[in-house]
Amino acid sequence: MASVVRDNLTARVYQELRQALMEGRFRPGHRFKIRQLAQSMGVSETPIREALMQLVRERVLDMRAARSIVVARLSSAQYQELRAIRLLLEGFAAEQATMRISEAAIAELRGHHDVLVAAERDGEWRKAVEANWHFHNTIFRAAALPELQAMIETLWLRNGPLLNILYPRAVPTYRARHQHLNVIDGLVARDPQAVKQALQDDLMEGGARLIALLDDIDAGRAPLYPE
Structure with missing residues (x-):
């Protein structure tokens, strides 16, 4: 016993x-x-x-x-390798979630995004990292594929802590509007390809400055955390 x-x-x-x-x-x-x-x-x-x-x-x-x-800390190469896998798995999850997600879950996504934006604006970095996870996880859960979600969560176990170094030195930026908004629009329209593309673009655009920072950290040009 x-x-x-x-x-x-x-x-x-x-x-x-x-x-x-x-x-x-x-x-x-x-x-x-x-x-x-x-x-x-x-x-x-x-x-x-x-x-x-x-x-x-x-x-x-x-x-x-x-x-x-x-x-553990991921190197730039490790982060990019895991991101390539995430693009496939999370893109597939986004497609599957599109036709299954409820209106309540879409409203939940809006709430998580609003918290993220406000946290970034106010410099509440830990809150921003947490809100970002909840945004993405809401999509993974809506896909209703437990084995897929388990694989994605395994990747996020290694990825989640790293997102703390986004702030304040590598805050995500986007060429146009925030990709989270495009994800939400695609879900409302029930357009699987649009949702998949927006989520993958979020990973690529939002992580561009993080990769540059990781490259500098790996090369000794920047500390892991500023003094």
Whole structure:
């Protein structure tokens, strides 16, 4: 019975950490303090340690010397490789969501986008990163394809923390209007190709300045975080 309880606690901790990582609540390089995390989550250190090790095995976290566990940072090359995969998977999810998404979910998307825009305007960077995740995740859920969503979430586990370095040095910009608005318009029109294209354009346009920053960080021309 004790092992079952421990397994359940580990699963709960793991799911909560996954959610936090996808939402960008931890930034690259964040060091997890097992005792402190156990106290904040109201569990013993064992399920914390087991959940963290599972994320290490999934390459979401890095284990360094002296058993220090930190959030992994993607290089520019890694980010671009994962983005190429995301373009395919998230584009397909967008197509599938177009004919299935409810009016309530579309209204939810508008709300997440409004929160994102306001957060960027007000310099609330953590809130902007979280709102962006919820915008995209609403589309993934609307696709109603659990296996596809699981694959996309695995990519976001590694991508979510990285989005913290977007702000304030690489705030997403667009050639015309924000691509989120084009996504919403395509969903309202029930146009799968338009939704897919807008979502893929969002990844490409919105991430252009991030890639330039990652290139500078990789080359030592810029720090991971400004002083």
